[in-house]
Structures are given as structure tokens and as C-alpha cells.
Amino acid sequence: MRWEFTVGSPPGRYALDNAAEQAALRFQVLERHYDPHTFAQLDRAGVGPGMRCLEVGAGGGSVAAWLADRVGPTGSVLATDLEPRLMADLDGRSNLDVVRHDILRDDLPGAAFDVVHARLVLLHLPERRYALERMIAALRPGGLLVVEEFDCAEVAVRRSPDPGAAALFTQVHDAFVRVLAGAGADAAWALRAASAFREAGLEAVEEAASAGVWEGGGDGIALHRANTEQLQGDLRDQGVGGDELRAFWDLLEDPGFAVDAYRLVTVAGRKPGAGVRP
Template sequence: MASSEPASSVDGYLLDNARPEAGTRFDALSELFDPSTFRHIEQLGITSGWRCWEVGAGGTSVVTWLADKVGPTGQVVATDIDTSWIAGTAGGAVKVLRHDVGRDAPPEGGGFDLVHARLVLVHVTGREQALRTMAESLRPGGVLLLEDADPALQPRICLDEYGPEQALANKLRNAFRSLLASRGGDLAYGRKLPRLLREAGLDDVRADAYFPITSPACDILEAATVRHVRDALVAADLATDTEIDTHLANIATGHLDLSTAPMISALGRRP
């Protein structure tokens, strides 16, 4: 979240930061998606002195990268409901705040050159309010960059379902998507971002999509995610312990060619 992990289990968020698997997920998400995120931000011309808001920061990779870019004359405000993973980045150019973007007013001061959220709004039940909050916190000319998955656009984790191992992986991915939907996740949110940015009053809206088809980081992310939600899958009668153990063993072979849902990156500029 990165990598962005925006809410707690108390709020119904399926992938809460409190679980030990969260750190592994942050690292894998960073490896998979940081290059794309950094490319989008660099194309905006980020430089010393910028004031940035990293929403639902989750892990540290984007926060520390932004801090390096804005330098001592700039500021990075890093927020999350659970700030335990980013607390160590506070100081210097980084200010860490506990904040619920779906409910709270923007951080004091506003006037951000850049507001960025990755894998946040797809999970936040108050996503409409959250998007308005972020758009309204921009200075004139500031940019909102939202990056969210669209699991409904590409629902398979194994694109090439040629055997029982791949079929099981796709079955468990569908089960995971069912859990996300039951917790208020919008599985088709990513594709809506360009329209939603325009409706929020932003101009110069652009978007693209990216997803890896196979990578060691995909294997790490899937194993950590399945372990994270294992109890919920079994409790909802969406998978058995045997199926989960088999799938984890299949992942360990490195032969599944696991992909991710498409990541839609959309940006718009405040007039």
C-alpha cells in the first residue's frame, strides 16, 4: 500500500497491518509496483521543495523515495490508520500522521503539490469522500495520482490455466475476491478512476495500466496474502485447509506463473 494498507480489521479491512504477513506483502508490492509509481511521479517533474501527501502509506518505500526527491526544503506527509510500519520514517522531511482518509479532514495546511495513494481506495468504504478530500487538498496546479487495482478486469491469477495446480490457484483467487467484495471492496474501481478524477474537478486526466504476468515477487505476495486471509477463507467456507496447504506448496515450486490484478494509474491536475 505502497504500498497501501488503509484500514484496520476493526473497520472490516481484510488485509490489516497488524498481521505479521503485512511486512512481506509491503516488500513484494514495492518490488512489483514501485518502478511504475516512481515513473509516473518523475514525469510530473518532482523536485526539491515539493509538499507531498502519501495516503495510506503502509510500507516505507514510497515515503522514503519521495523524501529524497523533495529534500530538506520539502515535506512528505505520510498517513495511515495504522502507522506502525512507517513510524520510523518520521523526522526530517517526513511527517507521519494517523489518519483515515475516508472520514478525516486533510492534514493541516493542505496546498499539496502531489497527493498519491496506491491500493487504498479500492478497499475504503468511504472512497467517494476520500477522493474529494485528496482533490481538495491540492494547491492550484497540484496533481492527484491514484493507483488502484481492478480485479474484475482480469480475475485470474494464473492466466494460463493448463492444469489442476493453476485451476486451484484461480479458485482461491476467486474466493479472495469474494472476501474483498464482502468487506466493501470495489472490484471494478480501477477502471473508474479517470471519470472520477474529472468529476472531482481535475483537468489533464491521464491513465494507464500495468500488471506483471510472472515474477518471484508475485509468488511471495500470493503466499503472504493467502496466509493472511487463510482463517477468513476457511470460516466463509470458500476454501479448505487442504486446498490452501496444496496451493502454498504449489507456489513454492515456482512454476505457477502467478500474475496480479491490473494496476490502473490515473492522475489529474487541479486547475
């Protein structure tokens, strides 16, 4: 299937642009640490052969690839992103299309999908309720919407070589959250998403969340390195000095340091209407 779109808008305000060199590391961490949770949720919700799926803000494309394999040759997947360059190698699958697309501004077919999924996209968008409405409009009656977001306003330090190190982590992470908020993000939107689903009229709304701990020197905690390295200029504007940032990065490599992994909250619901396809 080929898709035609009207694409003619300036990009949104997403702070962690995929064109930056740190994006590849970010997607590596997301795939390794969160794909198992995401795939289990999509499996549990009944995603299966023959379904037509929309993956919004697909990033590195690992979820889009899984969906394409799951729905098989009789199904299809449309993977969208503001900046799809990191999905270049996915376009070979015959049931998967990748398009550059802004969920807030560019055309989407109405009532065309059995499943719409977005992970870690809406929290970044100031117009997240509007994006949610557009995603619901793209679903057929009875279709499944799955939105996953980090509950990331605060991160608990589990282990620290000294109290000063724990305070430094919190100081830099708080500044990071302020930078995201300055671009319109809501780090606590994960906690409001289920209510937003119900207010939008979705039915059978369910929630699930991941849990974990990231050890210093491990590959999960490297997400903090990728994010703060990419936004280091903005962090300086928030009062984080170069020495503090370097000490923060050293801390992320320290096996004596550990933090809670970001909790990924999955919210699933159905658009009212006709029964489930296929």
C-alpha cells in the first residue's frame, strides 16, 4: 500500500531532534530496555495478522518492524516521524511504509487503522490532546489505541558513592526536565494519559507499567548521557556548568551509582463502535 499526504508545515518543537548524533544511542537504549515491555503489551491487546497499523513518531523503527512482522503479509504498517532518517533500513519490508510526517499538522486517512501506537511522543508535544484526537480519528470504530509514556518528572537515586553525587544527579535531571518543559513537554503526562483516553471517549481503557533499575556503567543509564549531551547548551542556560555536567557523566559510569529506570506507562483503549477486526 502507498500513502499520499499533504505535508507542508514547519517541524514541531521536539527538543531531542533525531538529526543529532546522540539519537542513535537513545534509540538503542529504548529498543533494548523498553521493546520487551511494549511488545508484551501489544501482544496482550490482541495485535495480530491482517491488521493495519499506524506507528506515530516511530524513531528508530523497532516497534514498527515488530508490528510488520506480527501483522504479516495480509496486514500493513505505516511508520511516521518528524525525522525518519533512522528508519532508512526498514523500507525493504513489503508491508511497511515509512513517511516523514508531523502528527499535529500533516494529513492522515480517517478511520483507516485497526491499531494506532505511539511511544514517548505525546509527552513532548504541547498540543498532545489534539494529537490524541487525530490518532483516534485515524482509527476505525472498534480500533485499538496504545500510547506509552515515561513517568519521568523525578528519578529516585538507588545507590550513590556519596550524598553529593546523588544531589548532582537530581540537580542535572531537574534541569533536563525544565529544558524539555521549555519546549512544551509534560514529564508527568504519563499519569494523565488514561484520563485523557476516557475524556476522549475511548472504552476499555487499561494501564500497565514497566519497572527496573539502571546501574552506573550499564547500557540503560546511557540514556541520561545521550539526552544531556544532546541538550548540553540548554542545560548550561539552566545553570548546569561544564564541570557539573562532566561530573554527572562520570557518575553515570560509576558502578557504585544506580537510579530507577524511567517507568514506561502503557495506556490502551478502544474507539467505540463496531467489533474487532479481523
